[in-house]
Amino acid sequence: MLPWNYGLHWTLGTMVFLGAFYTVLVVVATTLVSAVVRSRRSLRAGGADGLRWRSDFHDLAARDRACRHQLTGELECRECPNGFDCRQCDTHRAILEQRPAPEPGARSVEDFGMTFPLDRLYHRGHTWVRRERNGTVTVGLDDLGRVLVGKPDSVDLPRKGHRLRLHATAWRMRKGRAGLSVVSPVAGIVVETGGPDQPWYLKVRPEQADLRHLLEGIEVRPWLAREMERLQRALMAAGAAPQPVDGQATLASLAASCPEECREAVCGAMFLRP
Amino acid sequence: MDRRFIPTGVARCSTSRFLMWLALWAALLAFGLYSAGLCLVEGLNQTHMNNRFAFGLWIFLDLTVIALGAGAFFTGFLLYILKRKELRGVINSAVVIGLMCYGGAMAVLGVDVGQPLRAWFTFWYPNVHSMLTEVTFCISCYLTVLLIEYLPIVLKNRKLRQVPHFLVFEHELHNLVYVFAGVGTFLSFFHQGSLGGLYGVLRGRPFAFREELGIWPTTFFLFILSAAAVGPSFILLTTWLVQKLARKPLVRPAVFESLGRISGLLLAAYVLLKTVDTIVWLRRTTPRSGFLPAQYYAWKPFGIWLLFVEIALFLVPMAILLIPKLRARTAWLVPAAAMACCGVALNRFVLTIQTLALPTLSFDRFVYYLPSWQETGTFLAVVAAGVLVYSISFRYFVLFPEEREL
Amino acid sequence: MRNTRRNALKFIGGAAAGALLTPVPWRLITDTALWSENWPGIPRPARGPITARFTHCSVCPAGCAVRARCVGGQPVSLAGVVGHPLSRGGLCAAGVAAHQLPYHPARLTHGPVEAATGAIARAAANCNPDAVAALAACNPADGVAVLDLRPGRTVSWTYRRAMGALKNGLYLTAGGVFSGAAVDLSKARTVLSLGAPLLDGWGTPGNVLAARAGFRLIQAEAIESRTASLADRWLRIRPGSASALASGIAAALKKGSVAKAAAATGLTQQQIAGLADELTQHGPALVLPGADCPEAWALNELAGASGITVVARQEAPVPEAWNRNCAPVTPLASVADGSIRTLIIDESAPADYIPWNAIRPKLIADNPVVIAFTSSPRGYARHSLFTLPTAVYPETLEDIPAAIDSPRAAFRLAVPLVAAPAGVVNPAEFVARAAGIDATSALRERADAIRQAGRGVLITYADGRTRPVAQIAPDDFWKALNEGGCWLDTATRPSAPPHLDWAGIDVQPAESRRWPLVAVLAETAIAAAPASPLMTKLDQESNLRLGPGTAALHPDAARQCGVSDGGRAVLETALGTCPIRVVVDASLPPGVVQVAAAPETIDICGAGARCRVLSL
């Protein structure tokens, strides 16, 4: 098929045949190469985080992908089509317009032995976000997260000036043999880092002020109830002793019942980072 | 302990049970590899093939598994080119099956030739008149394509995809899968066809020789059609089998329904053309070559009954698969699919083994052939390897995306 | 540019890509093919100057003229000599591959071997003939005998002289009822063969085929042998009833009753009478007896063929001195039983194998000394005390007397084309030294004697010329014989052979429950000669001939014996047993087992022996 081989009869058939064969080879090769090139480009552009979140979100059981408004009962049944990013969600906007303004009074939600102050917004990966005067936001781990993890052995926080992406890994923690990573609730530049010893982990200058994708006010309680069920399922799947689901079970007792070896699985499930 | 590798949201049997299952097939594979090794080291005298039975069990195996493996390319064709979305539920499984079948065929061919080290000569001194050249080129290309198609399934594994590079590459590859599906279809069409041509061109074997349409004998097209018809049936069959083994539904019933219908329609087309071809062959081709059709079936055990069984094995499943009432019932659907698969296997058997067994000269004698244990072992190695690959893929990769929803 | 690892990799990659654009890698790829051509263990044929040399095939008594294609002196292929008056350019299958005999894996090559222990014989250690001679000459009271399987050779004369010199030495031949005569096929119009393999290696194959057109061949045989299938008429007689047929024909010729013969052979009386008529009316006729009815030679006299198709033939001249004090030719049969103490069997020149049960009685009962000169372990080596390996064709230098189908005497040499391996023994030299006579130049002496007699012509193969011997100088004559030539006696007026009185005895193949089958020997032509390994093409890789150690049976017979095609079994006769591989052949009559002739089988089944086949 190439020169330098003796005894080959070149015919029209040969040319057509080999032509077709090599076209196929070229097509396959170019496709492969382009795939490689494109993936390198999107790696540079940090597309990995988006993809990671998308596949993780896709891996969530259908009921865990339930829309926030299904939790509040504003909607009958809805699966979130946007990967928990409600900023482009028209349904969300529409419902918010009808929603009555929150009556003042309740400062925080207390349930299952946890306190969820309502001065802040919550991400479904169990982080909270508080708007500060200076336009930055403070990011921390909510009660459920804190109790689950307890005191981490080590925390690997992003450097100051690091650019956080929404739903990318905000920071990592180690507890025993379990490596945990926390989903970032906002996108922005890290301006200051705290840690487990402080009440917060990160101060971030957000890229956009719009934080509509985070839970707030009346949504917190039903979400919390859901999360407790989810936690119990996670524990059971991880092979922990089944808990009485009578609402009396406190988070502490649940957390205590979580065997060391399956902490990673349980926390991963709760932090939406399997 | 290997839970973190198993896709989320699906239940799999315990690791120990899985390992026992693997061990079972690994043992078979080991035996098979030993036999194959014997054939490679000692030479083909280890087989019971001879100068009259130049081809034996292995070629029959190749033709059959490749016909069954056609499910891979054809499902891909239906899903990506013809946009039959419901087939998304089985495409991954189909790809793995295709990979097993084509890989197995390739491996066996490597043992079957007398000088495997010279296999590349075909690429070097290709004789474009030879169907085998076409086969070699197509099978090697298509195997590459299948590997590429298999790659995303692997990379999507829960642990692997935590490596960002894999994650991204998988995503990009999956975006381009249409190209591979297209190329794969093209290649596989030709491969199936040239496998048919393999025997159809044998002017010296009137039992196999067929009239030419264009540059190819009719068997070229009949093989494509029969493979396309039976491929979906085989996917259906395997999916059903896996469901039974896993003791849970893996795909929506609609998938079975649709696979069955497609299979039925194509079978109908095949039966029609095959009938025409058979008549032309018996009334025109054979007399022209100076033979009498009666001769073909004069030899026990290859009596005329073989022809009728073959016809029945295509007609009956066709009927079942075309009647919606019956098709809807698994008790009918699955046996029908199984029959179709047996039909295509018998068709390949007749074309390979009976062709070689029949004498051509007036003083020839009818030669019997039974594979040696080395041949059978090599055959089993392919089966075992297939089962192993499939089992591992089923446990750690997402072969049936809809499984979680069911 | 800094040399980082990255740069190095870049460079290597670039180099690889660039190399693909040069012929180098592609050329290398194609060259790997050359390697796979010379697969390990495949011999490379030696090269060298190509020459043609002439000799005569001594694989069988026919002695066909041979042109050997030699590469660097080593014969690589043999062919007949076109237009040769005796062999007519013909060469049989065994002869065509005979140049491979020296390399036969079963060939005996070194040292005198004591069969009893397999060890080197004490007496005959390192081939010292005198030692064995002493052993041979011991105790003159008992007989010393040489059994010559191919009489008429110069070697035979040496034996006769040696035995003459020795005290009560005997020179034995197979003898048989018909010796000193020849057959002239060219004269025959009707040939009746009683099971003789006429078209399957009988006489000189080329000569027979050349004469074939001239006569009508009637083959009376139990099975459709090669000759039977090619004959103009095949009479299927009962196995082992050939001599019965012969006496029937004799009776018919004498106008006697043929009823008994008809009953024995299974032919009708008319058929037998018809045969007799054909012999007399479509003469000249010729009756060729098979191995199992030698006495039928006498039929020729009755049929009036004597002196026409069966003629007396005088031997090639021998030196006067040899005739003085040489032992007479004694047929083995006529020797008194138990009279031979030391028997020397010369099997170096293959010929018809005499079954051991015909020899053993002649030896003294307790520990006789049997010395076999042979290159094959299959023949008398199995029965001898001492086995002395001999050179084989084409290593030997010896003469080959005219074959039975040559009415003219002939003298031709089988000349050595390759050197014999060290350690082989020359039988003639051995016996001569044992007897204390000198026979080192016997061949040359005989050639000179022939030259002096001045009769006949010399045919030289290189130039294809034919010249009267009288015109040739003795040295040239000898040289010509060695370089490929043949002396042919002048055609004398055919004279009748010695009278044979008819002693036809009807051998009635007695039915027997113990021995249900009759053994018929096949492939007798190449039985004794150790054939080239390539003969597997004829018997193992195709079904043209019965391979050594195989026996063919009719499917029914096989079923009765409980054996199947390709199965192993044992052939048993009254004389003994031998292992066989069974071939099932529907074309055989059910009552027959066709046994490939070989010393082992000939030893146990003679003419039409009753036998049975036992499955293993």
Place this chain on the structure above:
Amino acid sequence: MISEKKPGKICRYGMAIDLDKCTGCGACMIACAVENNVPPANPAATDLTGITWLRVFKVDNGEEYPRKESVYFPMMCQQCGVETPCYLVCPQQAVDVDPSTGIVFQMPERCLGCRYCMAACPYHSRYFNWWDPKWPAGMEKTLNPDVAPRMRGVVEKCNYCHGRWHAARERAAQAGLKDIIPGDYVPACVEACPAGAIEFGDLNDPASAPAQAAKDPNSFRLLATLGTEPKVYYRSKRPWAKRIGDPSQAPGSKETSRG
């Protein structure tokens, strides 16, 4: 391999085989094996796994005694001239047809051993090396230098003693001739046949024996109806023998005996 420089004349070498002359002695088979360096059989070989470029069969008319008749039938590659089946199917051009001689020959050093050509050949006249070729110690000295021995795992077949053709061409070249000296090139089987049953010649030369045989009403070709134009003509005066070449006889209601 195709010879580099072609002789001027275009030949179509063929054979004429007289079945009435053949005595089935097998000299041709042995001569063929000797000429072409075919090794002796492996102990395990049978008539289905052996290598006999030329094989003599025994064919009978299926009758019973006394009407039974048999002929011996030498079979070698029939050198198909049109649509040569083995040539068309070989995936890597290891089979070639020399346009200057019409001889179909195998390049064992290029053969992959896929045996597709054997399946394609209606005459079963192609043979596969199931074993490593082995000669008894010393016998390799008798190998013919004009023919390279084959290795295990490749197909081989009769090529009308192509080595002899080359040698004849060399001799012609030395004699300063463009074409082979007539009669100088004869395959080994033709030379060896004691009965002169096999004749060899150029079908393009009307005087040659095969060309004559082609016109002889008593001669026939095997499976001529396949349209592959075999170049071996068989001749027999026996009416039943003339039908041997007719494929419609092939059911072999008559099971042939040995051979």
